Amino acid sequence: MWRAGVSKHSFYAKVKLGPYESLIKEHIAEKKPGTGEDFSVTLAKFNHKLVPFFDPHPEKFEGINYYRFYLGSYVAYIKTDKRKTPKFHSEVMIKPNMPLLIVGRELERSKEFPLMKKIAISANKRIKKPS
Numbered sequence: 210m211w212r213a214g215v216s217k218h219s220f221y222a223k224v225k226l227g228p229y230e231s232l233i234k235e236h237i238a239e240k241k242p243g244t245g246e247d248f249s250v251t252l253a254k255f256n257h258k259l260v261p262f263f264d265p266h267p268e269k270f271e272g273i274n275y276y277r278f279y280l281g282s283y284v285a286y287i288k289t290d291k292r293k294t295p296k297f298h299s300e301v302m303i304k305p306n307m308p309l310l311i312v313g314r315e316l317e318r319s320k321e322f323p324l325m326k327k328i329a330i331s332a333n334k335r336i337k338k339p340s
Contacts, residue, residue: 210226210278220264221265246288250286251303252285254314255316256313256315256316257282257316259325260281260316261322265277275287275288275289
């Protein structure tokens with residue numbers, strides 16, 4: 210997330226860490242991940258061979274700030290907020306010395322699916338357009 214935040218590449222343009230940039234850099238430099246509440250991470254996995262590939266972007270869960278990163282068929286939700294992790298995320302977030310829990314997601318029922326269809330249809334129209 211820190212690398213995305215400091216990147217000049219347009220793909221990462223929506224990742225604006227503000228005061229968290231230096232804090233994340235400090236965690237990395239000192240090789241100290243912080244507590245489970247510091248930048249907590251929840252993982253999800255799509256159940257389909259086709260997977261969304263979108264740029265990372267901010268979003269909110271119960272008013273708490275997160276960034277969503279797409280990693281192949283996985284999605285990482287990373288908290289960027291000092292407030293407590295929302296209940297659902299606190300139950301499934303990555304925790305030290307605990308089993309890794311991954312939330313299953315159905316691509317066809319996701320909010321990403323209609324956008325994927327729209328992009329595919331648009332690309333198909335451009336390809337089939339007569340010269």
